[in-house]
Amino acid sequence: MFFPTSHPWADGETLGEHLQQRGVDRREFLTFCGEIGAILGLSSLLTPKIAKALTQVQRPSVIWLQLQECTGCVESVLRTSEPTIGDLVLDLVSLDYQHTLMAAAGDAAEGALHDAIEKNRGSYVLLVTGSIPMNEGGIYTMIAGRTVKSILEEVAADAAAVIAVGACAHWGSVQAARPNPTGAVGVSSIVKDKPVVNIAGCPPIGDTVTATVVHFLTFGRVPALDYDGRPTFAYGKRIHDQCPRRAHFDAGQYTQVFDDEAARKGWCLYQVGCKGPACFSPCPIFQWNTRTSWPIGAGHPCIGCTERHFWDTMTPFYKRLPAVAGFGVERTADTIGAALAVGAAAGVATHAVATSIHRARHRKLPVAGQGQAPPAEPGPGAAPPSGKEE
Amino acid sequence: MTNEEGGRVTERQRRVHVDRVSEDLLRGEIVPEAVAEEAADYRWVYLWRWPLRITHWAAAITITLLVVTGFYIGKPYFMTGGEASSHFMMGWARFLHFAAAGLLVAAAIVRVYWLFAGKKYAKWTALFPVTRRDWINLFKMIKYYAMVSPERAPHYLGHNPLQQVSYALIYGVVLVQIITGFAMYGLSNPGGMIYGLFAWVGPLLGGWQTVRFVHHLITWIIVLFIPVHIYLSFRADVMDREGEMSSIFSGGRFVRSDVVYEDE
Numbered sequence: 087m088f089f090p091t092s093h094p095w096a097d098g099e100t101l102g103e104h105l106q107q108r109g110v111d112r113r114e115f116l117t118f119c120g121e122i123g124a125i126l127g128l129s130s131l132l133t134p135k136i137a138k139a140l141t142q143v144q145r146p147s148v149i150w151l152q153l154q155e156c157t158g159c160v161e162s163v164l165r166t167s168e169p170t171i172g173d174l175v176l177d178l179v180s181l182d183y184q185h186t187l188m189a190a191a192g193d194a195a196e197g198a199l200h201d202a203i204e205k206n207r208g209s210y211v212l213l214v215t216g217s218i219p220m221n222e223g224g225i226y227t228m229i230a231g232r233t234v235k236s237i238l239e240e241v242a243a244d245a246a247a248v249i250a251v252g253a254c255a256h257w258g259s260v261q262a263a264r265p266n267p268t269g270a271v272g273v274s275s276i277v278k279d280k281p282v283v284n285i286a287g288c289p290p291i292g293d294t295v296t297a298t299v300v301h302f303l304t305f306g307r308v309p310a311l312d313y314d315g316r317p318t319f320a321y322g323k324r325i326h327d328q329c330p331r332r333a334h335f336d337a338g339q340y341t342q343v344f345d346d347e348a349a350r351k352g353w354c355l356y357q358v359g360c361k362g363p364a365c366f367s368p369c370p371i372f373q374w375n376t377r378t379s380w381p382i383g384a385g386h387p388c389i390g391c392t393e394r395h396f397w398d399t400m401t402p403f404y405k406r407l408p409a410v411a412g413f414g415v416e417r418t419a420d421t422i423g424a425a426l427a428v429g430a431a432a433g434v435a436t437h438a439v440a441t442s443i444h445r446a447r448h449r450k451l452p453v454a455g456q457g458q459a460p461p462a463e464p465g466p467g468a469a470p471p472s473g474k475e476e
Numbered sequence: 477m478t479n480e481e482g483g484r485v486t487e488r489q490r491r492v493h494v495d496r497v498s499e500d501l502l503r504g505e506i507v508p509e510a511v512a513e514e515a516a517d518y519r520w521v522y523l524w525r526w527p528l529r530i531t532h533w534a535a536a537i538t539i540t541l542l543v544v545t546g547f548y549i550g551k552p553y554f555m556t557g558g559e560a561s562s563h564f565m566m567g568w569a570r571f572l573h574f575a576a577a578g579l580l581v582a583a584a585i586v587r588v589y590w591l592f593a594g595k596k597y598a599k600w601t602a603l604f605p606v607t608r609r610d611w612i613n614l615f616k617m618i619k620y621y622a623m624v625s626p627e628r629a630p631h632y633l634g635h636n637p638l639q640q641v642s643y644a645l646i647y648g649v650v651l652v653q654i655i656t657g658f659a660m661y662g663l664s665n666p667g668g669m670i671y672g673l674f675a676w677v678g679p680l681l682g683g684w685q686t687v688r689f690v691h692h693l694i695t696w697i698i699v700l701f702i703p704v705h706i707y708l709s710f711r712a713d714v715m716d717r718e719g720e721m722s723s724i725f726s727g728g729r730f731v732r733s734d735v736v737y738e739d740e
Binding site for chain 1: 550551552554555556557560561562563564565566567569621623626660663664666667675676678679682683684685686688689692693695696699700703704707711715
């Protein structure tokens with residue numbers, strides 16, 4: 087569909103046959119299967135299994151819903167400088183409905199959606215990009231006169247698997263940042279009766295989406311997920327723990343400002359606000375733009391885009407910690423803490439002075455040799471240590 | 477020491493001198509400043525047994541270390557030069573931080589055990605103003621420290637109600653600090669035991685940066701607590717002259733026999 091071809095993937099034709107038609111030879115295909123296996127963290131012994139499963143896959147029906155979003159995720163997943171087999175697989179499986187890219191429009195497009203649901207009830211994969219606005223009855227994003235909430239509910243009801251691609255579908259992203267005027271939420275807030283795979287990121291890396299779809303096609307189920315519904319094969323480690331600049335972090339070598347000597351030497355970006363220590367993502371390994379580079383590789387700190395609410399909790403992007411609300415723009419916790427500590431020290435000192443003034447006025451301590459003290463009865467002295475608690 | 481004629485003092489002369497000074501002391505003719513205005517009868521009470529004292533000093537040392545290394549981890553105030561391979565500055569700071577955290581948790585476990593196994597003054601009930609009288613005395617203590625009524629402080633052997641409240645709060649604050657700290661520590665090994673125990677903290681607080689932020693803010697609360705705690709302890713020692721400072725080293729205090737203690 088995306089590449090003009092004289093060989094569309096026909097019903098009844100397996101993926102293996104179709105790739106052959108498209109000029110992909112066996113060697114290239116096995117290499118692709120090995121790469122995907124590596125991304126999924128599978129043993130190379132399983133490569134033949136992936137290859138076998140993929141070649142036998144009948145044309146799967148994938149419906150791609152685009153809701154309240156910027157289309158950046160579609161760009162990330164589909165546009166690369168050179169189309170890979172992974173793109174081809176994705177392009178091919180994304181056939182039935184993708185309203186930005188499909189040729190059909192209007193009634194024909196909506197008809198394609200309903201045909202796909204009717205024909206593949208219970209067996210299609212649903213990919214979602216974009217959030218769902220909930221305020222004012224969800225009127226902030228409407229497609230074909232319906233709110234996206236009702237469209238998502240209808241399409242998700244019969245899906246075999248739901249894959250939420252990107253930060254918007256994950257939790258709402260920038261639309262859901264404070265004050266969240268449209269009441270945007272992610273897919274997992276609407277679809278509660280089946281597991282939702284969150285391919286987190288703003289945008290996510292295309293390989294992660296491909297690998298998740300391949301996992302589903304190969305094993306018939308979604309990969310293992312973490313507490314936030316993200317596949318652990320991709321989101322199982324922090325950026326911080328995979329970072330090529332980690333040695334500089336451990337050594338105590340930090341970039342202070344973006345144009346200093348340390349920045350030129352490629353030192354750690356911790357002090358300019360890198361959120362790698364708080365962010366689970368495969369960026370350092372998978373990288374971007376057909377493995378050309380990635381933000382930290384290009385000298386920019388991580389902004390933590392694979393984490394929920396990152397617009398609110400990871401900002402300011404160029405500071406280590408969030409600003410303290412109610413204390414003006416970007417007033418840091420340290421400024422306030424130091425002020426309070428000075429205040430406490432001053433308070434203690436004042437109290438000590440007040441105490442000694444009070445003492446000097448009200449308590450006359452006897453001074454040695456002057457005999458001002460009242461004569462004391464020579465008592466029995468201190469009681470011997472009792473040695474036990476009351 | 478020389479005698480009146482300028483010669484050396486014999487052992488016998490020295491003893492006579494000491495006896496005379498002691499008699500003067502008893503007659504009240506010489507009262508050293510270190511002894512209170514009234515030479516009252518004192519008795520010794522044993523308050524803090526060794527588990528409590530050990531946990532106190534373990535906490536004091538580890539918290540100091542944790543604050544120093546923690547502020548370095550939060551904002552590295554030393555930098556190294558040259559090759560990364562020849563330094564391990566942050567690595568050592570983090571190692572010390574985590575090692576001290578482990579010790580603090582060990583001390584906390586002993587303290588929690590002692591909250592139940594300890595006697596009256598170390599028990600968990602000593603952390604909360606439980607009786608009506610304690611609540612009244614809480615406000616009396618506040619008035620005392622605010623110098624509204626600086627002469628009338630309720631006397632307690634163990635924790636006074638204001639101490640009870642503030643120690644209960646600081647225990648709670650340190651507990652939150654331990655939980656947020658271990659939650660972040662677990663991130664380096666997802667799937668590990670510590671991650672498994674504490675991974676719920678991130679989603680609960682709304683993200684790992686928020687966890688980091690809370691951990692950082694609580695550090696400041698602890699930093700604020702330390703000077704106030706030390707000041708008030710020394711102040712009590714100076715004002716009451718009942719060996720408050722000594723009790724955290726020796727476990728006991730000399731207290732006046734004629735004072736009625738609210739918690740005795």
